[in-house]
Amino acid sequence: MSIIVTDTGFQPDDWQDGFPTQSQAANDVNSLDVPSDANPDAIALTAGLCMIRVDFPSFADGRGFTIARQLRLRGFTGRLRAKGHVLSDQYAMARRSGFDEVEISDDIAARQPEADWLARANWRAHDYQARLRG
16 A cells, blocks of 8 residues: 655545556556656656656665656646655655655555654755755
8 A cells, every 4th residue: 555745744545547657658648657767858748648656666766856857847747756765854855856745655654654754844945045044
């Protein structure tokens, strides 16, 4: 089972349409599952695409942050979800890079409860620039 983390805490997963991979996807899918080694320029941003889920195979693998940023720079405005081994300490970076939500396992949620994630939910106010402004 998965738990979705947003700025308001833990939520149940409301996405019901599945996630085809890039190799399984037809031209006009509404969602897409993207591996951490994907080339963001190779992802077709069609009109019907409303959800992209980017895999994080390890908390030390930050390529998903780059993929999210590149997709947003290319104009993707749909839901962008980080999935996998994302830590609560990385939540602010995930949000700043363009992710709307994070999908974690029950195991990660048990080790890092909702309060840990909510402590980082005010990600706009707690970046290094805000600290420098004092």
